[in-house]
Amino acid sequence: MMLTDNDVPAWWRRLGLPGLIDLHTHFLPERMLRRVWAHFDEIKPLIGHEWPIQYRDDQQSRLATMRRLGVRRFTALSYAHRPGMAASLTDFSLGLAAENADCVPSATFYPEEGVLEQVQSALDRGARVFKIHAQIGAFDLREPLLDPVWGLLADAGIPVVIHVGSGPVSRPGITGPDKLAGVLARHPLLTAVVAHLGAPEYGEFLDLAERYPWVHLDTTMAFTDFFERLAPFDPALLSRLADLPDRVVLGTDFPNIPYPYAHQLESLERLRDREPRLDDDWLRAVCWYNGLRLIGE
Template identity: 75%
Template sequence: MPGLPGDSAVPRWWEQLGLPGLIDIHTHFLPDRMMKRVWAHFDEVGPLIGRPWPITYRWDHDRRLAHLRQLGIRRFTALTYAHRPGMAADLTDFALDLADREADCVPSATFFPEDGVLDHVRSALQRGARVFKIHAQVGGFDLREPVLDPVWGLLAEAGVPVVVHVGSGPVPRQGFTGPDKLEGVMRRHPGLTAVVAHLGAPEYSEFLALAEAYPRLHLDTTMVFTDFFESAAPFPPELLPRLADLADRIVLGSDFPNIPYTYAHQLEALERLRDREPRLDDEWLRAVCWHNGERLIGA
């Protein structure tokens, strides 16, 4: 298949794979004021990481929804994440309300290590939440905090996936990021359906090892293999066979709209992996871009 020159080519790309569209487990929708603050944060991140991080899709809410549908994203998430106490309830309300209005948006929720977190997560599940997101790096907390232990148990029992940003990229936070934090949770709750954001960048090998040890642990492709990530945290070529071995637990993620390139480039980056590892072929792409996401969050 030819590379993707731009977003207009995306529908043709998944059609050639024989798919009915794409399922993206890692997209963001936030209240407008918060989304603008997030974009301002990315404007400031550039100097921290030594290069700009322009937001390609700095559009209004309705235009972003329309664009995902034009691309053929059949199911997407409204991942929110609290960075301090007292935020999670409102963010969960926003995400669940959006899913009530938009049938292709997966009911999404978040939580934070604070008093009442177990009741909050239980309520979100009762309201239909089918995916959660937490961001240990931004939130500045350890996944192993005691107040979260019953939450992990509840989510493991419910079988609802949790997208977890606990890798140290793009800027590590000492004491809060790294594979040991998630390993501590998985050791106590091996049935937890966790999805490691960004394939755990830059600790790729360590998070792959966790996925190999825990059969309910998944990894998403968000931003990995793109030119933007490869220039700063390249994926080691010797790990590609292990990525092929985990074909049933790698799932498409994009970070839309907060990406400094087109959506098509993420797909192009995945497609060109076959040049480095033949087993990352069309069958692998079909699993990553549809079947694995369908199993986790529905179609």
């Protein structure tokens, strides 16, 4: 039977969990969010099919949806696509967390003058997770301006959700596992959370997770019917995923997803049919304990 959003609380209760922790959700200033949705409305020529936004609601409705599903801790991930944006986006995200205790204090940065001071300011104000989107921002993670930032975040043990995989649209010179590998070679203790399991370069990002002890992978859109058409996960890699049970965290991309939230959970659960070790214990780690370890209570 297909899992629906109404079934989600019963789903995590069956696992013995107090709810879900989702490290990859987006809350943005309304004007920016409308632009993001407009981008997805026009994405068909780039990916070959429509991307209908499932939760095209106002902010209060989206917060209510998170709580109705039982997402106890969620992020307000934002990302800048040009200089001069990151500071105000961080202000918005931290402000949302100040008003909503279940929202993890979130921040972003961009390779620009003053970036180190901006990141330090965000940390001083309680930021517990950062997000950057190299593909949208059109920058190389190895930009010299970012090197001290990576060092600061590595020392602080703060997770950074990083979209650097080449899906859904590759940007040569910008995306790809070699960019993150270059950062990790200098900052091996960085808590890097690779968005979308690194789609479509799943194997190469698994290589990095196997090599570096604080590299994590988030499940955002991975294994869903939609994403399996766009960037199918090689079943031969599932055993390697099972070998890293403490390094995979739940992410969904809510609200910018073209299917119900429940489908992400259903897609993770059905993996056990192909790899028995991706069982209830694995789901408990992915959906709660691994995220809790990264962001704290």
